[in-house]
Amino acid sequence: MPRIMYILRTSPTWMFHDDVAKLDDTLKLALESILNVHLNEAQWTQAALPIPFAAEAFVKWSSFCQGTEPPSNPATQRGWDDILCKKVVADLLSEAIGSDLARLKAASRAFHREHRLRSTAEAVPSLDLKAQEPKLPLSKLRLELSDRDQELLLNDIEISSVPESHGENVMHLVTTLGQKLGVELTEHDIVDAMRVGRAPQLEEGVHGPAARPRPLVERLARRAVRDRLLQAARVRRGITTEGAGIPGRTCRLYVNERLTPQNRRLLYKARELKQQYSWRYVWTRDGKIFARQQAGTSSPRYRIRTEVDLERVFGR
Structure with a gap:
């Protein structure tokens, strides 16, 4: 089936109105046989509309034969396809009643929703969006x-x-x-x-x-x-x-305060540097690590939160 559709789409179908009409009749009979229903002309027209305009996906090939001359500008076919389909839908809505009218309105609403979504998707890339700088540097976070x-x-x-x-x-x-x-x-x-x-x-044994x-x-x-x-x-x-x-x-x-693994490593390194540089105190209070070089209030107290602080404090 995909090959047949490709051949028909790439063939000069406008030159063979009668043959294309026979193909449409064969496709309509096959669809009616599969669904075990009879399609009137309005229903068959709706079934032949493209998916954005109706829920069906069948192609009425005669709709591509609008004249006996080849299209003057094939690149613009999508544009006049949409205009033609909108006209067909408008004609169907003006003539339909009951369930046919409800089905057409439902398909029409689905088309408008898709159109709005497509317009939004096309508008988003055109917005001048700039990555905002984080309010706080990553290190502070x-x-x-x-x-x-x-x-x-x-x-x-x-x-x-x-x-x-x-x-x-x-x-x-x-x-x-x-x-x-x-x-x-x-x-x-x-x-x-x-x-x-x-x-x-817990006990000495073969494992040491x-x-x-x-x-x-x-x-x-x-x-x-x-x-x-x-x-x-x-x-x-x-x-x-x-x-x-x-x-x-x-x-x-x-007996000590319980520290996070990161603060425990910092405390271990701070105590090593305390011995190395002959500082007097390294301690914790409420989960915070402090260091003081000498006894007495005249010696400043330093807070240690990162390894950079270790270099800053003990490298003075």
Whole structure:
């Protein structure tokens, strides 16, 4: 079928009115036989309209034979095709009634919708659109996202070096450690508690010595409870698990704010540079990293948010 349509479209059909009319009759009979309906002249005319003007896709080849002379300007055929089809639709609308009129109006509305969409699509590329510069540089946006990630951890603390064992009760561990620090914790104070990281080898064996225990992460219901735990850990610096009833060897406890992976790496590098340049302090408060070269308020405090800040602060 595509080959037949190509041949007919590229042939001088205007020279063979009778033959083209016979082809139209054959196509109409075939369509009526397939659909098992009878098409009157108006219905067949509508069926022969192009798709934008009607829902059908059949071609009435005699519509291409408007005269006995070849088109004077074939390149403009699309233009007078549209004008001719609009005239045919207008004639059909003036004569149709009932279901035929409803079908024609529906097809006409679909054409106008497609026309509006095509006009919009053609107008969009002609708009003088310029890419707008972002309101904030990319580096600042990344900093804001990092700060927001850290804010989500403001109620968390991280306890390191607590011996780990199979089947341990983590909630019991954190309440016991709270008592060791002098802070009574109830089940309403703790939102969640867990070990974080990949499960280590807990005992010596064929794979080597036992690995370091994973840190305990504890999320508190209120910021005030978290602050009390951190303050108690600072006061009792050097506290161990001795007497806490925790299985395993006695270990020193390290209680810190929980940091995002990015801030944890920054803190690690800041502490390395502190040792290298003999600075006095590097610490965190509310998820923020600070550094101070000497003791006393006369020495300025520096905020560290990126690796650029490390170079700026310690490279002074």
